[in-house]
Amino acid sequence: MKNTSETNGRQDTVRRLGLRVRCSAMCDESGSALVEVAIGVSICFAMIIGAAEFGRLCYAGIEVSDAARAGVQYGAQSRTNAADIANVTAAATQDAPDVKGIAATASYFCVCSDGTSSTCAVTDCSASRIIEYVQVNTSATVDPQIYVPGLPKSYKLTGKAVMRVEQ
Numbered sequence: 001m002k003n004t005s006e007t008n009g010r011q012d013t014v015r016r017l018g019l020r021v022r023c024s025a026m027c028d029e030s031g032s033a034l035v036e037v038a039i040g041v042s043i044c045f046a047m048i049i050g051a052a053e054f055g056r057l058c059y060a061g062i063e064v065s066d067a068a069r070a071g072v073q074y075g076a077q078s079r080t081n082a083a084d085i086a087n088v089t090a091a092a093t094q095d096a097p098d099v100k101g102i103a104a105t106a107s108y109f110c111v112c113s114d115g116t117s118s119t120c121a122v123t124d125c126s127a128s129r130i131i132e133y134v135q136v137n138t139s140a141t142v143d144p145q146i147y148v149p150g151l152p153k154s155y156k157l158t159g160k161a162v163m164r165v166e167q
Contacts, residue, residue: 053144060142061157063096068138068159070095071104075134076163082108082134092136099157102140108165109133132165 071092075082082088085106092104110118110132112125124130138159147153 049146050148053146056145057142057155057157060099060140063099064102064138064140064157065159065161067092067096067099067102067104068136068161071106071136071138072134072161072163075106075108075136076165078166079132082132082165088134088136092138096138096140099140099142102138104136104138106134106136109135132167133162134165135160135162 071088074091075084075088085108088106089104092106093102096102108120110120110124110130112118112128113131114125114128116125116128118124118130120130120132122130136159140157141154142157143154144151
């Protein structure tokens with residue numbers, strides 16, 4: 001039971017301030033601020049964890065795309081490098097050491113300058129010249145650190161880069 005003099009004192013304070021609130025509504029709020037803080041902190045914590053996970057996935061996506069670019073840059077330096085598919089894929093996979101399970105595939109192809117297709121043989125493109133290209137595709141599957149129901153259990157990230165070979 002509450003002390004009646006304490007309740008009367010609060011009622012007097014409420015009356016002096018000109019508020020028309022019943023004391024029972026104002027006096028029975030003990031602990032409600034603690035509940036509000038607990039809910040607010042929980043929501044903020046969940047948002048911070050979600051933002052960190054989103055940032056981690058974005059970082060992995062950037063790494064996968066940059067790995068494709070690194071492989072293409074290695075291959076585009078010369079015709080010899082462009083034809084060396086094993087080293088082009090190695091350059092791509094070594095550029096993303098933070099991403100587990102990254103895979104790279106490289107290809108070397110030619111096109112005639114007039115737009116017709118070429119097999120990269122010297123006899124191709126009799127009326128025009130051969131333009132050589134290197135293409136690297138990278139992919140990785142990233143699992144989230146914290147699984148949230150309703151979201152995927154893993155994310156497939158891909159990268160692609162195409163560059164003309166130096167001639």
